[in-house]
Each structure stands twice: as structure tokens, then as C-alpha cells.
Amino acid sequence: MGPIWIMAGYGSLSIRMGRHWAQILSRHGARVHARFWPGKTRVVIVPKGLAPGILTQLLSPCGDDVTCLHQAWMEEAVRRCLSLGGRKRDREGGRAGTADLALPPLNPYYYHVNALPRPEEKMNVAAGKEKRRGRQTTEEAEKEEEGGEGESGLGGRHRQLETAKWTCREASRAGLLNHNVHLTVFLDELIAIYDMLGSDIAGGRYRRAQYHRFVQILRGLPFAINKDNLRSLKKKRGIGSSMLKDIGEILEYGRLSRLEALKRREGVEACLSFQKVWGVGPATARALFTHDKIQSISELRARVRSHPGILNENQRVGLRYYEEFQERIPRSEVRKIEERVREGTEALYPGMFILTTCGSYRRGASHCGDVDILFAPISDATDDKSDSYFGVCRLGDGYLHRRLDLKVYSRQQYPFAVLYFTGSDHFNRSMRCWAIKHKGEALEKEHDYGGDSDREETWDRANKKEAWALSPSEME
DNA sequence: AGGCAGCGCAC
DNA sequence: GTGCGC
DNA sequence: GCCT
Numbered sequence: 001m002g003p004i005w006i007m008a009g010y011g012s013l014s015i016r017m018g019r020h021w022a023q024i025l026s027r028h029g030a031r032v033h034a035r036f037w038p039g040k041t042r043v044v045i046v047p048k049g050l051a052p053g054i055l056t057q058l059l060s061p062c063g064d065d066v067t068c069l070h071q072a073w074m075e076e077a078v079r080r081c082l083s084l085g086g087r088k089r090d091r092e093g094g095r096a097g098t099a100d101l102a103l104p105p106l107n108p109y110y111y112h113v114n115a116l117p118r119p120e121e122k123m124n125v126a127a128g129k130e131k132r133r134g135r136q137t138t139e140e141a142e143k144e145e146e147g148g149e150g151e152s153g154l155g156g157r158h159r160q161l162e163t164a165k166w167t168c169r170e171a172s173r174a175g176l177l178n179h180n181v182h183l184t185v186f187l188d189e190l191i192a193i194y195d196m197l198g199s200d201i202a203g204g205r206y207r208r209a210q211y212h213r214f215v216q217i218l219r220g221l222p223f224a225i226n227k228d229n230l231r232s233l234k235k236k237r238g239i240g241s242s243m244l245k246d247i248g249e250i251l252e253y254g255r256l257s258r259l260e261a262l263k264r265r266e267g268v269e270a271c272l273s274f275q276k277v278w279g280v281g282p283a284t285a286r287a288l289f290t291h292d293k294i295q296s297i298s299e300l301r302a303r304v305r306s307h308p309g310i311l312n313e314n315q316r317v318g319l320r321y322y323e324e325f326q327e328r329i330p331r332s333e334v335r336k337i338e339e340r341v342r343e344g345t346e347a348l349y350p351g352m353f354i355l356t357t358c359g360s361y362r363r364g365a366s367h368c369g370d371v372d373i374l375f376a377p378i379s380d381a382t383d384d385k386s387d388s389y390f391g392v393c394r395l396g397d398g399y400l401h402r403r404l405d406l407k408v409y410s411r412q413q414y415p416f417a418v419l420y421f422t423g424s425d426h427f428n429r430s431m432r433c434w435a436i437k438h439k440g441e442a443l444e445k446e447h448d449y450g451g452d453s454d455r456e457e458t459w460d461r462a463n464k465k466e467a468w469a470l471s472p473s474e475m476e
Numbered sequence: 477a478g479g480c481a482g483c484g485c486a487c
Numbered sequence: 488g489t490g491c492g493c
Numbered sequence: 494g495c496c497t
Contacts, residue, residue, distance in 0.1 A: 203494070206480055210494035240495050281491050312486065390492080
């Protein structure tokens, strides 16, 4: 076994256990790193809830030969070690004559990079599959999309096909059929309004987030909510009495009176449209309406012509492409953009960068809001500085302008950044939550897993990076 | 009652 | 310091 | 908004 990184601090694998294992392993002569070290770390212990296969895919560009072992495998290994070796109370240690780790059989908790198709190969499979749809116009693809919502046959089937083989998509419901459009249409409007009201309402930001979460849950359900199964929502975390009441009202009367009341407020309609401009948030939207007396996007455009200063540079770009940015990007086009970026990168910096397109694209969505591409230099980068670009791109004539984000991270941070920017939000949040809760269990220096080159790494620093980490497989 | 993430950039 | 998007 |  080469140098090991125990991915402690995630999900079910506590720092404490990680430390415990690290001690056991190092007594047997293993070297344990405090964090993933590209090119050096050879083995990664993967917590429950993260699929080793996903990690393998993520890490493969960073090290040629990384093996991912599941936590369950490690537990088994340690159990056998303790029972066979019988030295669990032996503090004095040395590495004197106890049994070696009696390793359990590897399947199914073991993944090796070379045992799996490389990510690139998988991409090509997808590429072929996309080709058929790639020739359709956006409108046609859209139609297919919406048709699927009405009559559940079409959309569902083709997506199932697309989803089947993708490890990184297995647990994701992105792009699946929404069986609860009858509810989410109302709640989406409500969310937009809460977004707009922002700080007007006490805890507005979090109220909005709560509804957002709720809508995600509804979208992910494999069935439609009706009066009979309404109660099944009750036990879900994050769904309280207000939300159940809302759903009850919609199911009963087909309307949401609270939403209607909010929509009647003066300026709501205008502000909602302003906020759809990239870079315009609640405050700017309200100022445009109340201070500048602007009532619509077309008025806003006129006013910006005479007074460009009322919007900043980014917002003006957002306004210019207002309509285009509302459109979702077909998966096939995201892939083309990725390819174009890859070509450009190769032309400028041949062989110097690896890149991954993250966001909902990586979660397997059939349509995305923007394109989010992460880079890392292949060569050893000593610092963890990052850089990013938030801008606009277009493939060429006949294509729409699209939002494009480019972010560069060090090779060390790259896998975690990829994980993080793959989302979803909700999943990210839950990990963050977890990380904070356990911040107290900061790693003592002497317990720094005996890492070699990275001994000085503090938990806080490591935590910051690790708090990145979320896995698409963990999403509900 | 208090927390719900926190950062960098533009202004 | 605020607003915004990430 | 919901949760502790």
C-alpha cells in the first residue's frame, strides 16, 4: 500500500476514527497523509455515502494510480487486525511481531483507477448519444422536454436511458421528470418574490432558501403529491406546518392566496423582471422601480441608453442578453462549449491544464443554466491561489449567448473544487453544516496523521478546503 | 431565541 | 460598507 | 421558513 489519505471529516467518517485508523496503519508501517497529495497519495479511504467510483474518477487526473477503498472495507480490515493481532491495548507499540493487517477481499468496496474507463472515454460515449439530439434545434429539444412533463412516457424514457450507465449520476434526480409541477409552479413564483423582498421580511433570505429546498424535494419525488399522500411529506426534514398548509391550499383550491396577495403589491412585477437581469439583485431592482421610476425591461433599456450609470458593467451585459440568458442550455451545447474551451486551452497552453465542466451538467442535467468549467495546472503548483472569470460566450452564428464561468484551482484543490461545484447547493449546505459542527474536534498538531510534507497543515486550513466537498451521489 | 456559509469583486 | 453571485 |  502506498501513502494513504483517510478522507476523515466527511459524512460518517469522523476525524476521531480517521485518527484512530491512522495510528493503526502507521504502526504497521503505512504512511498516512493529512490530505490528498496529487502524485504522492496512492490510496484513499472513502467514507460511506461517497461512492469510491466517483472519487476514483475525480482523482484520476491528479494521480496516475490511485486506489479508493471504502470505509466499510477499512472497518473490516481494522476489525480483523484487532482480533487477529490482539494488540489493541498495546500502547507501547513499536512494530514488533504482530500480525499484518489481514485484508478483507476487496470487492465491492474497492475501486482502482485503471479498472474503470477513464472519464474521457465516458465522455465520448455521452458524445455519441448526444449527437442525435444535437442536431435538433433548441425549440425541438425544448418541446420534447415539455412533452415529457405532460405525458410521462417520452421524457422519462429517454432520460432513463441517458442516466443508466453514469456512476456520477446515479443518485441525482437532475433532469428527471417533475411529478409535482402542479405545486412547484406556485412555489417557484413565491420563491422569486421572497428573493425580491429579501431583507424586507425577517429572515427573508432563509425563508426563501427553505422554500427552495422544499421545491427541490417536490421535484425529486417519484410520484405526484395529492390529498391522500400529502401526509407522507410531513416526516421529511425541512417541511413544516406552513408549507404543508400551502400545499393543502393548492390541492384544495388550486391557488395560493398568500402568493396572490404578494403579487398584488405595487412594483412586484417590474422588480421580478429586473431581478432576472444577471447582476441585478433585490436592492438594485427596488431602486430601479422606486427611485428611477422604471416599470419594465424595455423602459430600463431606454433609460440605460441615456443614463448608463444606473447599472454597472456586469449588469449592462446582463441586460443586453436579457432574453438569451433566460434560455436553458441544451446539454449538447454545453458539451460543445466545453470542447471549444478545451481546444482553446490546448492551443494556448498545450498539455498544461486539465479541466472539468461542473454544475448541473456534471449532475447529468439535460439542460443547464450556465457553463461552469474548472481548471487545474497539471504541473505541481506550490500555492493554492485561485482565479476565476465570470463572463459570456457564444459558439457562433445561430447560437445564443451563454453564461460561462471559468475557475482555476491548484492541483490539490481541484478534486474538491470539482466536487463542490458539482453541487447541488443543498448537498453542499449539508456538508458545510457537518463541517462546522465538528470544527471543535480540531486536529491537534501531534495528531496530524503523521503526514510528511504537509505536516504543517492545520485543520482549519484543511477544513476550509474540505468543506468544499460534496458528492453528487449524496443528493436526495 | 438564535442559527441557517462565507468569500471576492465591483461600486 | 453594501450588493451580488458564487 | 425550519430546526434545536
